[in-house]
Amino acid sequence: MSNQTAMINRYKWYEMIAIYAGIALFLIFVLSPFVEGFLVSLKPLSRLFSSPYRFWPEHGSFDAYVTMWDSVPGFARYVFNSIFLSTIATAIVLVLVVPAAYAFARFEFTGRGPLLAAFLAVNMFSGAVLLIPLFRLMRSMGVLNTYAAMIIPGVAFLIPTAIWLLRTYMIRIPKELEEAAYVDGASRFYTFRRVILPLAMPGITVVAITTFIGAYAQQFIFALTFNSKTEYMPLPIGLFAYFGRQEVIWNELMAASFVGIAPAMIVIFFLQRYLVSGLTAGAVK
Template sequence: MKNSKPMIDRYTWYETIGIYAGIAVLMFFVLAPFIEGFLVSLKPLALLFSSPYSFWPENGSFTAYFTLWDRVPMMGWYIFNSLLLAFVITVVVMCLVVPAAYAFARFEFPGRGALLGAFLAVNMFSGAVLLIPLYRLMRSLGVLNTYFAMIVPGVAFLIPTAIWLLRAYMMRIPRELDEAAWVDGASRLYTLRRVILPIAMPGIMVAAIATFIGAYAQQFIFALTFNSKTEYMPIGVGLFAFFGRQEVIWNELMAACFIGITPALLIIVFLQRYLVAGLTAGAVKQ
């Protein structure tokens, strides 16, 4: 009879304590910057640099979360722009990546390995390295100071990662499914749409979530370079309003950061079941 005890119960008491202690230490280093940033947002500005430094905020309040809207009236519009850009980039990337990942996973063609290596090499370059040629390209296309100036480079930089993620997932889907569909007279496109896509949906969701996070996080450098109009600015550029010539409004800046990441965080939490399903799919042999 197989042992039905949970894996964690198979360790000795001191091994269990060591495991949970290691997890606690890891979580502390991961969450400490967010906790400190949140506490800073609760402190009055005059007490942020007091000596001795107090970790827990004295006379803390959520005042900064309300006053920041007076300092940056278009904060809501900046958040909307960030979500819009991230959503459009994610949709475009997934529309291009799904058939590309299927082709790389199923077809043998000359130069496939070199092309995959080239996609991987793209991730080695920072966007700052290519800002000048990208600026000249955007200017020649006439899309400066538009959403397209941020969407086009965002799509270009996120496609390689999404292809590698989704290709690895599709390679685990048995080829016999494709062959069975071909025997029944299905075309390649029909096989992809009706056979492969339903099975690959967890992997597609993982790639989509990773793309959305990347699109939401990398908007600053492109928006700062290719756009000068306030109505197109994402939240990253909008946060510059808190950096004054004489001082930085740190408590309102931290409050704005948490407000800015909340919509994306809610979307990720809502889709986390797909993320877990995609990451664990294929981990156990049936």
């Protein structure tokens, strides 16, 4: 506690004001679109474009959160599809990435550097650039208009970042722990399962959270290209298909959007302590 106090006291009063003013300004820019969107969801449709502008909605209510279930046919199915696609993609990524990150962190093999660089280069390309070859690939595999058509390319784009994140964390795990296990007669697989995995769990949790959010956010472009069946549509396509073809009911659109992002917000809210601990673990030896 005394060290924290010393760190705080080393700033002068005007420096503290500048720091908190900068933080406040950053939060205003980041949160204002979400605040405005939420307020739009509370306003009656007839008052959305009224003049003069009112920040707090007059006669605001949560009616849009009730009526949007009827206005967007199959809304519950769209939400389920988004959660299902993100969950399956996250599970596949973890199964593939955990042993791969361990191999890149511990083993020296030919082409390790170029392969890591290639993984990093994948993130430089937008998914839109590869839509045509991906479409041909999905068609040749016979998985168009299925969940797999959206999961496979999503996993492919999520794996490189996950490998880099988890590899960096596993490098920080002391090799002496594995060597001690080998001396005691443990096999490599037993050491990986009983020594490395428990120690790497904070890093794996970070990768799982970021992968789930990434999979939840990238569904639009793949679903729009590789799927045309309503029963497989994720939430972004469901909202786009409905609100893009007729009059836009803005308050219901905002309400549906906030309900749609609720699963990701819930994941972050309940796992944020694991996220913070995973990001900071190993920062100080």
